[in-house]
Amino acid sequence: MYTYKVVTIKSSWKGEPKEDEExxxxxxxxxxWRLHSIxxxxxxxxxxxDLKLIFEKEAKL
Structure with a gap:
């Protein structure tokens, strides 16, 4: 079983990310966390x- 986390990176009015994605x-x-998708x-x-970064990791049972 996995748990997921969504992180939003907003873009400036020029379309450039406001944060360094890497x-x-x-x-x-x-x-x-492991990057699942963007x-x-x-x-x-x-x-x-915006960019939505979806991360996953195994849930601790």
């Missing part, structure tokens, strides 16, 4: 507004 991933990996959310104009 740093966020490495910080969670150090806590035992989902980009787009605005109506086609630019990416």
């Amino acid at each position: 740093q966020v991933i490495n910080e969670h990996a150090a806590q035992g 989902i980009p959310f787009s605005s109506t104009t086609g630019g990416t507004t």
Whole structure:
């Protein structure tokens, strides 16, 4: 069984992430989380507004 965590990285008005994605991933990996997937959310104009990073790790029973 796994547990999941969703982290949202917002983008600036230029479409650039406000946080370093690699740093966020490495910080969670150090806590035992594994990156499961990344989902980009787009605005109506086609630019990416947010990134949803989904992490997983085995649940402690």
